[in-house]
Amino acid sequence: KAGVTQTPRYLIKTRGQQVTLSCSPISGHRSVSWYQQTPGQGLQFLFEYFSETQRNKGNFPGRFSGRQFSNSRSEMNVSTLELGDSALYLCASSLRPSSYEQYFGPGTRLTVT
């Protein structure tokens, strides 16, 4: 069974731009969560989607948004990029919503210059 895939793997953007990251969960998994990993803050929860609905949201500004499609694929969008948004963005999928045991993708490394 294929794992969680994320595209692109690497991305360089400039301040003020917006970016869209994509995540395809494991086949059959309907829940997708997004995390931001930075050296200073570690792994921080962004949001969780299940059945195209956002179920949980972390403490991030409204510039961070996401959505989920009927095939469970998910995208997250960051608008008006700031230098501090440079991070590894990880997507995780699980069979059920609010599941503790999640399967992570390799991440998208975003660099904002």
Place this chain on the structure above:
Amino acid sequence: DQQVKQNSPSLSVQEGRISILNCDYTNSMFDYFLWYKKYPAEGPTFLISISSIKDKNEDGRFTVFLNKSAKHLSLHIVPSQPGDSAVYFCAASDGGSNYKLTFGKGTLLTVNP
């Protein structure tokens, strides 16, 4: 305010010896705890978990101990192997209607041959 703390950014151990990774938490509502392992360029992989109703959970070479009164948990790896070299994240959740995971910043374990 960091609710899950891994105070040792790194740990170095000889092959065959015991590795002990520590994690402290401040939120008394946390009732489920997990450990993830992360290799470079890969997403975190679920390793082992423990519910607050237990004080120990074992899976092969990995054992997690929970001390609720001290708000402390630890991961023991015995015997340590070079392939165990990775970043280990401790995570916690308060269950209820909000299952989002709160992660520590991680500990880099290096197992020397």
